[in-house]
Amino acid sequence: MKFVIEKKVAGTLARAGSIETPHGTIQTPAFVTVGTKATVKALTPEHIRELRAQVVLANTYHLYLQPGPDIVAMAGGFGKFMGYYGPTMTDSGGFQAFSLGAAYGSSVSKVATGEAKGNKTEIENFNGKKQMARITDEGVEFRSFLDGSKHFFTPERSMEIQWKLGADMIFAFDECTSPHADFNYQKRALARTYSWAERCIARHEELDTEHVQALFGVVQGGRFKELREEAARTIGALPFDGFGIGGSFNKEDLGSAVGWVNAILPEEKPRHLLGIGEPLDLFDAVEQGCDLFDCIAPTRMGRHGSLNTQTGKINIRNKKFTTDFSPIEKDCTCYTCTHHTRAYLAHLFRADEMLAGTLASIHNVHFLLRLVERMREAILNDTFLEFKKEFIANYR
RNA sequence: GCGUCGGUGGUAGAGUGGUCAAUUACAACAGACUGUAAAUCUGUCGCCUUCGGGCUACGAAGGUUCAAAUCCUUCCCGGCGCA
Numbered sequence: 001m002k003f004v005i006e007k008k009v010a011g012t013l014a015r016a017g018s019i020e021t022p023h024g025t026i027q028t029p030a031f032v033t034v035g036t037k038a039t040v041k042a043l044t045p046e047h048i049r050e051l052r053a054q055v056v057l058a059n060t061y062h063l064y065l066q067p068g069p070d071i072v073a074m075a076g077g078f079g080k081f082m083g084y085y086g087p088t089m090t091d092s093g094g095f096q097a098f099s100l101g102a103a104y105g106s107s108v109s110k111v112a113t114g115e116a117k118g119n120k121t122e123i124e125n126f127n128g129k130k131q132m133a134r135i136t137d138e139g140v141e142f143r144s145f146l147d148g149s150k151h152f153f154t155p156e157r158s159m160e161i162q163w164k165l166g167a168d169m170i171f172a173f174d175e176c177t178s179p180h181a182d183f184n185y186q187k188r189a190l191a192r193t194y195s196w197a198e199r200c201i202a203r204h205e206e207l208d209t210e211h212v213q214a215l216f217g218v219v220q221g222g223r224f225k226e227l228r229e230e231a232a233r234t235i236g237a238l239p240f241d242g243f244g245i246g247g248s249f250n251k252e253d254l255g256s257a258v259g260w261v262n263a264i265l266p267e268e269k270p271r272h273l274l275g276i277g278e279p280l281d282l283f284d285a286v287e288q289g290c291d292l293f294d295c296i297a298p299t300r301m302g303r304h305g306s307l308n309t310q311t312g313k314i315n316i317r318n319k320k321f322t323t324d325f326s327p328i329e330k331d332c333t334c335y336t337c338t339h340h341t342r343a344y345l346a347h348l349f350r351a352d353e354m355l356a357g358t359l360a361s362i363h364n365v366h367f368l369l370r371l372v373e374r375m376r377e378a379i380l381n382d383t384f385l386e387f388k389k390e391f392i393a394n395y396r
Numbered sequence: 397g398c399g400u401c402g403g404u405g406g407u408a409g410a411g412u413g414g415u416c417a418a419u420u421a422c423a424a425c426a427g428a429c430u431g432u433a434a435a436u437c438u439g440u441c442g443c444c445u446u447c448g449g450g451c452u453a454c455g456a457a458g459g460u461u462c463a464a465a466u467c468c469u470u471c472c473c474g475g476c477g478c479a
Contacts, residue, residue: 036432057431095431104433111430132433145433176431218431246431254430275431296432303435304428319425349435350423357435 001169001214001241003270003291009384013262013289016379019270021087021168022212023079026054028270029286029379031277031372032089032294033365037062038072038082041299042357043365045083050335051366052373055169056084057294060161061093061153065144069164077166088167089294092158092200094218094246095275097140098176100132110275112179112223113251135175137192155199163207171244171274172200174218179248186222193220194234201238214241216272219261223250228257232264242270245290249276255284262289279308279371279395283388286375293372298364303357305349308367310394316360321346334366335359 002020009015019026033040033053040048040056048056058078063069075081079088102108132143139154158173174193177186197217204215217240221227235243243265249257254276262271270291276282277295285293298308305317309329314321316328327337328345336345336359348356371391378387 032431034432041432042435059432062432089431091431096433099431100433107428107437109430171431174431244431249430251430272431277430281430293431295430296434297430300432300434300436301429304437306429315427317426352435354435 003242003268005268007380009287009379009382012287012384013259014287014379014384015289015291016376017270017291019087019291021214023085023087023168024054026087026292027373027376028291029372029376030054030292031282031368032057032272032292033369034294034296034299035082035084036296037066038078040361040365042303042354042361043299047335047358047362048084049086051362051369053086053365053369055087055089055292056082057089057091058165058167059091059093059095060158060165061096061142063090063165064093064161065146065151069161073164073166079167087169089169089272090162090165090167090171091274091294092162092171092173092218093140093142093153094158094171094174095176096142097133097135097174098178098248100142100145101135101140102131102178102181104131104133108178108180110176110179110248111251111254111281112248135189135192137195139173139196140175155196156203159200159203159207163204163213167213169214169216169242170204172197172215172217172240174220174244174246176247177220177222179223179250181222181248183224183227186220186224186227189222190220190227190231193218193231197235197238197240201240216240216242216244216270218244218246218274219265220247221261222248223257225257225260228260229264232261236265240269242272244272244274246274254281255288258285258290259288265289277368279368280392282368282372283375283391286372286379287384287388295368298368299361302360302362302364305356305360307345307360308364310391312396316342316345317349318346322350328363332363332366333370334363336363336366 005015005017007016017028032055035056036059038058063072072078072081134141139152142151155173162170173196175189177189217235217238219231219235221231245258245261272292273285273290275295276293277297305315306313307316307328321342324342328342329337378384
């Protein structure tokens with residue numbers, strides 16, 4: 001993998017560049033489409049190509065459970081397995097330490113609003129019903145969401161599985177913490193993530209002797225500036241090919257948290273903001289120096305009937321759309337908007353037809369891909385901040 | 397015509413003297429979703445409300461009872477059987 005910065009925006013950390021991978025070049029900043037189980041939900045690989053998605057990210061935990069890393073390896077890696085031949089990434093399974101752990105069965109989101117409070121991140125109920133992941137310094141014990149069976153992930157194991165999954169860029173195994181975790185817990189979790197980072201590098205070097213697979217280290221630290229900066233220094237000093245910024249954030253200051261980190265991380269390596277994809281968050285992240293983002297929002301929200309437009313999100317199931325024969329967005333060039341009406345979408349959703357999720361996902365993914373594409377153009381034209389201002393004014 | 401079973405909220409369908417404004421499902425109306433446990437989940441869903449409660453409701457009209465969707469009478473409507 002080779003990363004080149006083409007242009008920077010004065011007075012900000014924003015930059016545009018390109019990442020060369022064995023399966024093609026990514027123009028950054030770029031939105032990474034999420035295909036957790038080697039499928040971008042509701043979309044065919046042909047849709048993905050037509051949408052000009054530049055990268056697809058799959059998940060280690062999910063593909064490990066089903067169909068298993070050996071089958072994916074036999075298929076020639078997850079990209080080939082699913083029939084997508086562009087650049088690929090895999091997430092390490094570290095996010096599942098949170099989603100199946102502290103967040104399991106609760107409404108806790110990694111992007112929290114308001115004051116951080118409470119602390120129930122130490123997992124004690126693994127054998128009860130509450131949580132499906134238990135974290136120790138050695139690794140994470142997961143329960144399969146498919147059949148309840150127990151599985152133990154270590155940093156080494158994550159590297160081995162990701163090696164078999166065969167993506168161009170992979171992530172170090174980290175612990176994604178809850179926004180409600182207190183300072184002391186975050187500090188302990190960080191110590192684990194540091195040690196896991198080193199173990200990942202060591203194991204990956206053994207597996208990938210020719211270094212065809214880029215390894216990204218992950219910066220954690222939760223909502224604490226002190227810890228975020230420490231993590232950026234610590235992880236940033238390790239010989240990773242790029243960096244992921246993960247974990248939980250304050251909705252209000254997500255941008256500044258990303259800025260604390262990127263001000264410290266080595267400039268010449270790409271930075272991937274993990275799991276963030278709300279339009280306004282993307283502007284902040286780009287301004288604060290991120291190059292890549294992945295997010296399930298466009299596909300999940302799409303399947304749930306929430307569609308993005310330049311003036312904000314709409315819920316296409318709302319009554320008012322049942323007789324609205326205009327496209328989702330007048331000037332949108334996506335397949336859905338050029339062929340179908342809001343009324344038709346509203347009907348498909350109400351009729352519980354599968355095509356609803358597909359058409360909605362096409363639109364939402366197109367929306368984000370084009371948005372980030374325009375951010376890149378704006379950076380190259382030196383109009384990024386104006387573009388941001390203009391977009392926000394419309395979007396609210 | 398006789399007999400018989402049945403008529404419950406937008407729909408289907410529970411309930412068969414008080415704990416019933418009435419289980420449940422669907423529909424409807426709105427909301428949530430940020431490295432996918434998610435084609436998922438949540439709230440509302442007779443009318444009014446100062447959120448304490450008040451009012452009108454289970455085909456219609458009477459009646460029994462302290463109390464009726466629930467029991468009785470008649471009527472109306474529907475299914476089935478016999479003529």
